Amino acid sequence: MIHCLWVSAVGKGYGTQLLQKCIDDAKQRGKKGVAVLTNDHTSWTPSKALFLQHQFQLVATAPFDFELLVYPFSGDVELPYFPENWHERLAGYHNLTILRSFQCPYVEVATENILAAASKLDISIDLVEIQSREELMEKSPTPYGIFSVIYKGQLISFHRLTVHSIYKKLQTLLEEPV
Structure with missing residues (x-):
């Protein structure tokens, strides 16, 4: 499973080289x-x-514009799929909640930005460290199980936002009637 593919110099074939290395490694x-x-x-x-x-x-799509792409090594491979209960997972979160796993070096900065905005609004945060695939499959409200921010049953973000951006989003949700 490829979680991240990042090159700083585009158009030089580095992405293709990294992808080929990943495919070769998976085959080996x-x-x-x-x-x-x-x-x-x-x-x-x-x-x-x-x-x-x-x-x-x-092979699959999910809410919030996620797509699952697959390169199977043979035609008789059972293809991966997304679960169907994304909205049910979101509904279980009422407090401001950060779900995260440390598969990305930017998760800490993203978390700090949420904490700073929430502090300005005097909102407490539930921080959930995802430790296993099973926990991820149970709790994550998106296929991107590395980072999610949820408040009042709504996905606020699954990627890093500035303190100002998250502040504005949270402030709007605070003003909505319950």
Whole structure:
């Protein structure tokens, strides 16, 4: 599963080289294929364009514009899929909650920004450290299980926001009738 593919110099083939290395590594390890989660509305997930150029197939979509692309190594592989209960998962969170796992070096900065905005609004935060795949499958309100911010049953963000951006979003939700 590819969580992140980031190159600073585009147009030089580095993304293709990294992707090929990942495919070769998965084959050497006896995996059945390679999957990637994309979302074209944020830079926090890889762009799907590179994967589509390299014969990845779109196999599933989820709320908030998430897409699951797969490069199976054979035609008889059972393809991965998304669960269907995203909205049910969101409904369980009423307090301002951050779900995170440390698969990305920017999670800490993203968390600090949420904490700063919440402090300005005097909102307490529930911080949930995702420790396992099972916990992720139970709690995450999006396929992007690395970082989610939820308040009053609504997904606020799954990527880093500035303190000012999150402050404005939270302030709007505070003003909404219960």
